[in-house]
Amino acid sequence: MSKSVELAALIRDRAGDQAPEYGLILGSGLGHLSAHVAGTAIPYDELPGFPHAGVSGHVPQLVVGQLEGRRVAVLGGRSHYYESGRADVMRLPLEVLAALGTRRLILTNAAGSLRPDIQPGGLMLLDDHIAFAGANPLIGEPTEARFVPMTDAHDGALRAELSAAARAEGVELPEGVYCWFSGPSFETPAEIRAARTLGADAVGMSTVPEIILARFLGLRCAAISVITNMGAGLSDEAISHDHTKAMAPIGAAKLEAVLRRFLRDAQDVR
Ligand code: HPA
Numbered sequence: 563m564s565k566s567v568e569l570a571a572l573i574r575d576r577a578g579d580q581a582p583e584y585g586l587i588l589g590s591g592l593g594h595l596s597a598h599v600a601g602t603a604i605p606y607d608e609l610p611g612f613p614h615a616g617v618s619g620h621v622p623q624l625v626v627g628q629l630e631g632r633r634v635a636v637l638g639g640r641s642h643y644y645e646s647g648r649a650d651v652m653r654l655p656l657e658v659l660a661a662l663g664t665r666r667l668i669l670t671n672a673a674g675s676l677r678p679d680i681q682p683g684g685l686m687l688l689d690d691h692i693a694f695a696g697a698n699p700l701i702g703e704p705t706e707a708r709f710v711p712m713t714d715a716h717d718g719a720l721r722a723e724l725s726a727a728a729r730a731e732g733v734e735l736p737e738g739v740y741c742w743f744s745g746p747s748f749e750t751p752a753e754i755r756a757a758r759t760l761g762a763d764a765v766g767m768s769t770v771p772e773i774i775l776a777r778f779l780g781l782r783c784a785a786i787s788v789i790t791n792m793g794a795g796l797s798d799e800a801i802s803h804d805h806t807k808a809m810a811p812i813g814a815a816k817l818e819a820v821l822r823r824f825l826r827d828a829q830d831v832r
Contacts, residue, residue, distance in 0.1 A: 565611055566657035572609070573662060577602035577626035581663025582635035584825065585656075585781070587772060589640065589671035590803075591810025592788060593621030595818055596638040601627010606639070611654045613641030624655070626662075630825035635659055642768050643697055644746040649771045650699035656772065660779040666720065667776045668824075670817060672806050673740060673766035673787035674749070676758045676796065680736055680789055683812040685820070687724055688716050688785040689737040691770050692762055695744040699771040700778055710778045720784035727824035733816045738763025740787060742770035751795025758793075765793055786820070788813030 563571075588595055596603070606612040606622040614622060621638035628634070637659075641651040659667065673686070680686050700708045721737070728735035741757045743749055745767030749757070757765055764787050773783050790809035791801050799805070 566654060566661045569609055569611070569654070569658045570661035573604065573624070573626060573658065576604060580633050582626060582633045582659070583664070583666065583828075584632060584634045585659040585664045585667040586634055586636045586821070587640055587667070587669045588621070588636065588638050589768060589788070591672060591807045592670050592814050592817065593638040594814070595821065596621055596623065596625040596636040599625045599627045599629045599634060599636055601625055613651050613655070630822050632825040632828060634825070635662060635664055640768060640772070642745065643695060643771060644744055644767060649697035649701070650775065652772050653699060653775050656775045656779055656781070660781060665781055667781045667783045668720070668821065669769050669772055669783065669785035671766050671769045671785065671787050672790045672810050673764040674791050674793040674801070675764050675789045676754060676793045677738065677763050680738065680763065682789050682791050682809055684789045685728070685733065685735050685813055685816055686764050686787045686789060687721060687735050687737045688740045688787065689721065690716055690739045691773065692739060692741040692760060693770050693774070694741045694757065694760070695770070697744065697771070699775050703778070707778060710774065712774070712777065715773050715777055715783060717782040717784055720782055723828065724784055724786065724820060724824050727827060728820045730827070731819040731823050733820050735786070735820065740769065740785070741765045743767055748801045749794045754793035754795055764789065786817060788817055
């Protein structure tokens with residue numbers, strides 16, 4: 563039996579058989595939403611092979627249960643490429659979501675904005691991305707399935723539902739392109755100018771490898787950035803991880819309102 567099927571069986575034993583309709587991945591400083599899920603929390607270290615999600619601001623547990631009347635599986639923390647040099651570090655958790663029967667994935671992250679109209683404390687819905695880090699989590703994947711089309715990586719229907727939820731909650735949710743830098747160092751001002759020239763609206767250190775893996779596994783995806791700062795050189799504010807963690811809760815309140823409304827208004831998908 564594959565590892566993901568074994569872990570899915572373990573999770574079903576503890577959290578029940580019903581397939582989660584939605585997977586959620588929570589980014590830096592955004593992990594507390596998992597505390598609102600009525601269900602079963604399983605720390606990553608009880609799920610052999612799950613990453614340890616060692617960055618502060620993350621809550622490394624899987625919570626399976628109900629949120630706003632929907633069955634969800636929430637990954638309260640992620641591991642990043644920069645922690646290990648492995649772009650496929652989230653492959654097993656995503657395989658487990660797929661093995662549980664989850665078909666839709668909402669990802670969140672903290673990001674720096676390149677656009678004056680998207681300020682810290684605001685949100686951005688990803689309408690596309692640039693894998694600027696140059697890595698790919700499917701390198702080494704031996705099957706033909708590795709040639710994943712990425713044209714619809716950011717699912718139009720899910721985006722429309724998230725936009726409608728944001729409108730209903732009175733939350734601004736501009737769309738934009740997210741550019742993935744490897745980190746862990748932040749970008750230079752020249753890199754931020756380069757990203758802008760390439761068509762990016764925000765920069766961050768996560769999410770893109772997970773979307774590639776999720777598309778490989780057949781999950782439909784949408785992602786929202788919580789903007790914690792302006793990109794390097796675009797404001798006088800110093801950029802740091804502490805600043806990211808301090809700013810994330812401001813956008814997180816809006817994000818939570820949008821996600822709750824999205825789930826509440828979601829159409830049945832199965
Ligand atoms: N750059 C990269 N990642 C980030 C940033 C940033 O400015 N802010 C939050 N995560």
